[in-house]
Amino acid sequence: MLVVVRLSVEGENSADTVRDLYAWLSQEPELRGRVRIVEGDPEPGALGPVVEGLQMALGAGGAFASTATVLVAWLRSRRGEVSVKLSRGEGQPSMEVTAKGVKDLDVAAAKALTEQLTQVLTDAAAADTDGAQGS
Template sequence: MNVRISVLASDEAASLESLADWLSGEPDLAGRFRLTGPDIRPGELGSMTDALVVAVGSGGVVSALASSLKAWLTHRKSDIRVRVEGPDGRKAIVEVDRGTVQDVETLIRAVLDSPTSE
């Protein structure tokens, strides 16, 4: 099961690369994530990275992802919004306002376990 994470900010590609670097330091997430771009239609040129996809097969991985995401968000210098999307399209928005981070694990589990709207 995959979770798709996108950053809703003016520097989304740089922020996603920063998040990927941060997650690479988490042993429980090693080899479980990749940066990805949008689907390319015929006649279009390729685009930059627009999301990070994480394979979350077990509860331990969800907890590791939530902890790492929360730590990364807390260390951000500016307000930021991150969209977390489950495999069936359910979404949640994580907002950071002056270093205050919502309960990331609850939001991720809501996307994976029960209907959530944006």
């Protein structure tokens, strides 16, 4: 069962920030080929599409933990006001994490946050599986 997760990034130069996060996620062996940049139509008069965020297709197993680990490490490396919102779509539960809230975490707190993110992704997969069985 695949879970599709959307990541949106807010902060300065959000398009460049999205590309940077994409590079981090794409370097993780369990996530290669599962992450893509989502682009929208350009604003009138603008050249090229607008980077809106990332979309990930995650299967069961280590992909959830790998995603959470990379996100926490990436946020800890950021400067300034940057936030990442994970969602599965409109009307679905979401979670937002900020660099400001992650940067100063000690090792135990960073591990706890990683576990919480992993659980959010795992719960999303379980909800998809329950919905498929109930159909």
